[in-house]
Amino acid sequence: MARGVYIHIPFCHQICNYCDFNKFYFKNQPVDEYIEALGKEMALTTEKHPETFRNIETIFLGGGTPTALSPEQLDKLLTSIHTYIPMNSVTEFTSEANPDELSAAKLQVLFDGGVNRLSMGVQSFDQGLLQKIGRTHSNDHVYETIALARKIGFRNISIDLMYGLPGQTMAQWKDSLAKAFTLDLPHFSAYSLIVEPKTIFYNQYAKGKLYLPTEDLEADMYDVLMQQMALHGLQQYEISNFAKPGYHSEHNKIYWDNDEYAGFGAGAHGYLAGIRYSNHGPLKKYMEAVEANELPIVHAHEVSQVEKREEQMFLGLRKTEGVMHSIYEEKFKTPMTAHYDVVIKDLVSKGLLEQDELGVRLTRKGRFVGNEVFQQFLLED
Structure with a gap:
């Protein structure tokens, strides 16, 4: 029985240097056709697993960047979700967002469409570091967007932060944390940089041109992170996640509890009826499969009891x-x-x-x- 739904929006107006998720530059992409294909995939999947979707608790729009879509495209996407996914049990509906893309119109569409949680990719409050990692927003974008979201009615807002970035100092990290706490948010996620293959940073690293903090400094940054979150009344409920009471990410807990969820979209992963699966990543292959009334699955693996036990431990820990x-x-x-x-x-x-x-x-x-x-x-x- 699936507890959650993940929907992948693979479009970005800017590609971050560290990102290894399935993504494409927004310009000249078949965005409207992709949204149509998502609706068809949802219809095909819910037809195949009707009992599985009766008690969905969470929905998560990820990417890529969901907020790269126009207000009209977001509205079309949300309409499809409400059409094909039973909403009666949904308590948490999250959308990832970039601070410099969330206009009042987009926020209103998201809010009216049932989204009740925003997860914003801030990463750093140091403009120089933001440029190094390929981000385009400013601190003012963050402050203004959060104020606007609150005005529209959003109360459950989270931001992502990163440490161990190229050239990052402890002073920069402490300053980013201090600025983040002035926002008085109920949830923070903080991740150390992992240099993944097929990223800009990986290519720089392979050429000896990526200068990262030492392992000791990165560990010290994590230590400071845990100390500061506790001092500001945020409970660490997972290795990289901190929240005020009642604001844990329920969707991510589905992953850590090793429970089942559906994944929709190009390159999305899911876990249904004991099968872990992944969809075609290239847009053309994904859309061709759906248009042929076929599920766009490229890999499927039946999880053995041994694997389930292993996953229960390493995810749950x-x-x-x-x-x-x-x-x-x-x-x-x-x-x-x-x-x-x-x-x-x-x-x-x-x-x-x-x-x-x-x-x-x-x-x-x-x-x-x-x-x-x-x-x-x-x-x-």
Whole structure:
């Protein structure tokens, strides 16, 4: 049973230097035709899995950049969503957004269309760093857009921040955090830069032209992040996410809980009826499949019980509450210790995990080396 829906809008007016998501420059793209194809894909999928979509809790518009669309295109997209996705159980409807693209008209269309949460890509409040990473907005765009969104009625607003950026200093990071806190937002996400293949930064790195902070400095930035969020009353509920009570990202928790969700759009990923799948990335292939009344799936994999157990652990351990013994046993009909007792005891002895009668979770020390901890749960045959 799917809990959430992800919808991919792969268009951008500017490509960020670090982004490895499926995306295309907006100009001269078949945007209107793509929105039509999304509606057809939703119709095909809900026809194939009618029971699966009865109790959808969350919808997430991601990209690319959903706010690259015009108000009219956004309205058309939202109309399709309301047509094909049952909305009776939806409590959280998020759209990603760029601060310099959210006009009053777009915000009003989103709000009227049921979107009740905005996730804005701010990344930094240092203009020089923004230029380095390929962002086009200014701090004024951020302040003005958030004020406008609040005026229209949005209360659940989150911004993304990044650290470990090329040439970034601790002073710059602390300054960005200080400016972010003046916004008094209920949610923040903060990610360290990962240099991914097929990005501008990867090409620079391969040529020895990308100068990144040291691992020690990056770890210190993460330490400062956790300290400052706590000081400002924001609870860390996942490795990279912080919120005031009642403002956790419910959609992202579906991923970390290892529950099922539908993915629509070019390059989108989903997890339905025990199958993890991904769609065609190229627009032409995606749209041709849908126009032929076929699901645009290019890869599909039936997840084995071993993989489900592994995913339950390494995804669930991203949450500060960790993996609950009761939920694990309910899903797999055996205690967690039946599969991972040795691994858990070893990680507890190293101070990277803690375990009690409720479950197992990363320690503060473990959060700094989360990926290394997660890998220990991928040892099953």
